Amino acid sequence: MQPLSAGQVEDVAEVFRLLGEPNRLRIVLACLDGAHEVGEIVERLGLSQSLTSHHLRLLRTARILRAERRGRHVAYALDDDHVRDVVANMVAHLTEAHDHHGHSHPPHDGDLDQSEGAER
Amino acid sequence: MQPLSAGQVEDVAEVFRLLGEPNRLRIVLACLDGAHEVGEIVERLGLSQSLTSHHLRLLRTARILRAERRGRHVAYALDDDHVRDVVANMVAHLTEAHDHHGHSHPPHDGDLDQSEGAER
DNA sequence: TCTACATATGAACATGTGCTCATGTGTTGG
């Protein structure tokens, strides 16, 4: 993999950043199995309509989701399969077989952080 | 893919969030091809030593990177191959063949946003 | 057209986050 240009790095980072917000990620996850209307998403995730719409706008502008009118409703779906792969990949990795530590990670921190756990 | 628990969603989001900052992403990208000492990273990315260390701490705590002492230096590498796959995946997708729009995306915004481009 | 519905948008606020500056901690060499 050749080194990316500054612009490319920022583009990649932006997609990651948008997926890095729990509510936004839930919205994207909800859209993995096809298009869903806004009302559906609102009800299913328990978010306010306004907040959901704001997040949808960000995801739409970033070309992560795509909007389609259906009567007076609007349905959102993944704009491309890029994100589906990335998200599925991440989820698969994070959920599969590294249960040797609970979901709340213990201190770990490798060989460093020797100062932790004992006040000096 | 079964629905994830709230905690799992937040864990996934946290990894995305950490990768969603350009400098942090650059650090991770620099570590894709093996371990690198902090000084190397600092020089290579042109970031301040302090900032680099702060970012490294976050990446280490999140188990994205792993630290290893080498004399008085410290080398960082990917803690697992999860992230390598995800990042490589994303980079591959984002860099390959969808050049029909430049790196700075034009308005797009699908069928909506009809209010844009004309003051009312 | 008027009303109700479904979604989008703007303003404002609290909180989070990246960055720098200064300083602390740990390690090697003299």
Added chain:
DNA sequence: CCAACACATGAGCACATGTTCATATGTAGA
């Protein structure tokens, strides 16, 4: 032990971001 090097950490600040409240836009039905 002491100085120099390599890295880590804490405080503080400017700025970004998530959320809510209020309101606008657009659509379908009577």
